[in-house]
Amino acid sequence: MLSDPKLVTDDLIEERWQAANHADALQTMKAMYSAEAFALQQQFLAQSATPPYWSMLHKVQCPTLLTWGFDDRQCPLDMAAIPLRLIPNAELHVFPNCGHWVNTEAKDACERVSIEFLRR
Template sequence: MTLTREDTLRELETDEGVLRYHEAGDGPPLLLLHGSGPGVTGWRNYGNNLPVLAEHFRCLALEFPGFGVSDPTAENPMAAAPKAVLRFLEGLGLDRVDVIGNSMGGFVAIGLAVANKDLFRRIVTVGGVGRNIFSPAPSEGLNLLVEFAENPTRDNLVQWLRAMVHDPKHLTEELIEQRWTSATEPATLEASRRIYGRQAMAAMTAAQAQSDQPIWALLHKIAAPTLLTWGRDDRVTPLESALLPMRTIPKAELHVLPDCGHWAMIEQKAAWESAVLAFLTRPEAS
């Protein structure tokens, strides 16, 4: 199956602007939520996985507001993302969907699953869930993301991209150029600063410290079977972060991919797809 960005791109009008997404395949609905970071889009996260996943599912890769594809909002993109997911599912008349969330997308899916136990049938995350236990936080990868948000040079972008993968061969000049072009668009850059600027990161850290119910303390409320996929060599959300969700999500299982950084669905494409499809197509327990 050959898919292109243009052929799969769709639009959904909502009361808070247009949500854009990529659709491919038939079958049960599978929602795909992308991560954050300079120049990210749903297509760049999942475009190469869609041909395989679309053989089994109606794939819907949502573009979050604030990343240069869907209409922007005045909110911090992290705050706008869960609301966008709910508007999207309501607009398409869907519920009890399967969901895959990469990094920020996984965090969004987990937060929604905590609040609404019937929203998702099964959940797959790619890093990004849990918390550092042994190593300092923010991690190396997040610190490099902050550095780019504060000082958006091409060199800082490349330094951050190198922290996303185990093997730098995946960082082609084409990928770097695409990311650079998107990341430095004024609206997209401003959105990145609202998430990862030093002031924003300090405010988020303070809010977490003051919260009596941080998200990691509520993971036991997730009812859906959950597959945590993780790159063993992740320098953005270290593998140790998986320990807490693996232990506290009641129906969680963990799949660790060797020679793999934060972009498991890209760097270990075939192995990741195999694990995800085995989980999502497994017969439901009676």
């Protein structure tokens, strides 16, 4: 999640470990990422009149700020092209030397960019 290994402390590891071992965590992960969940999603999409969220991004009507870490290994930078292309009036700000947790690893810069965006 973090680009800078110095930010990975024993306390952070313990916090993430406790969160991952929480009773609801396994159920949540299974519901999102398991083969069964994927099969259910495919079944739902085949039977539902509700399209998947990503196919409706073009309907977003408000200006949208996308923030991305250049060194994000969970959602690499090229993934930002999808919402950037599909959401009208979307802006992308890429933070250097930053992983997936932009609001943690580039906290001050992220807050500055967000405030500037909101003030416009």
